[in-house]
Amino acid sequence: MPRMKKTQKRSREGETSVEPPPSNHPLAKWFHANEDLIFYELRLAGRKEIPPRYLNPTLLDSFNFNHLKEMLSMQGLMNFLQIRDKYYPELTSIAYSTLGIESDSQKPNNFSMVFKLGRNLYRIHCDTLGTIWNLPLQGCLFEGGKIPLEDWGYDKMRAMQLFNLTQNEKSKIPCQTMNDEYRTLLYLVTYVLEPRTSGHGNVVDEDLVLMWAMVNEIKINWPFLILHHMLRIKGKDTSGGIGYLCLWTRIFNYLGIDVSNEFVKHLNVRSEINEATLHHMGRGKEEEAPPMGFRGHPGPSSSSQGEPFMSDLMQVLQSIEYNMDQRFQGIEASQARMETNQQRLDQQIQSLQQEQRKIWRSIRRVEAYTFSEDEDEEQD
DSSP states (O other): OOOOOOOOEEOTTSOEEOOOOOTTSTTGGGBSSHHHHHHIIIIITTOOBOOOOEEOTHHHHHTTOHHHHHHHHHTTOTTGGGOOOOBOHHHHHHHHTTOEEEEOSSOTTOEEEEEEEBTEEEEEEHHHHHHHHTOOOOSBOOSSSOSOGGGGTOOHHHHHHHTTOOOOTTSOOBSTTSOHHHHHHHHHIIIIISOOSSOTTBOOHHHHHHHHHHHTTOOBOHHHHHHHHHHHHHHSOTTSOBOOHHHHHHHHHHHTOOOTTSOOBOOOGGGEESHHHHHHTTOOOSSOOOOOOOTTSOOOOGGGSSOHHHHHHHHHHHHHHHHHHHHHHHHHHHHHHHHHHHHHHHHHHHHHHHHHHHHHHHHHHHHHHHHHHHHHHHHO
């Protein structure tokens, strides 16, 4: 489908008015302004989705992750991490294209989520947002390093020591040396709290800050953080993934948006974070999981246990499983894109069929009119 030029109309008063999208466009009903449709087509259409994950809480008890359970409960995250809903990839991408945040400069903790679908502008206050997502609103307004971290007593080197991490020759921080409990915490951060498409095996600065805050019992305003991470997702180029899909489903349900004709996907068995997840990471051995160290000190690394041969073998198996997981994700993403393209093609065919029917009706009216004129001339 050819890209449309960005156009605007000017009213008689000289003010810029909104140029609506073409009425025959398959997605016209979801966009009020042509420029929003153009932004969607250029930046968000066809993006890879980040598969949702949800926590099975029995995992924490099975491996005696008592400290992790306490941290998640203190942050008010236990119910949030268990959210699992069907989701609508294309509609979510459309909603992302007009997403914004409104906040009071005098009261930054008074903020709202704002987006448009068609002619409807939706505004959801943070109190309501917290209820929809099962998240409390208490805590620091953290949006990715934009607050003075020294107020938290944060120091990157101390944090790396706490989590038993070292930087490699490629300036990356691999997570393989973390113990099972910290590794599970990182998994929750990179797959659920701040989901990303790749790089889950490496710790980035924001992962380190969030885990430091949680270990040191610094409460975070998670709705605020998630909304700002959504804006970063929106602002990325086409290589970025679309995350928080199940959270958007809850928004659509709350607002009563009709999704009956939208392409829908369901979670599968790989969406659950459970004991099998730990085994896929090469963790969660048969023996009891090592205890997490007390606050401010690293716990023992589970990777230091066992014979060297078995350690090497586990690393090989972990690498194979990781590659298989990446291939499965690639296959699922390709299948989703094919299904989305097929749906768009069907919509375009329906639109063309409607146009064809209109043309034939016009032709019949012209023929009928011409026939009546010929009869009048013969009678004359």
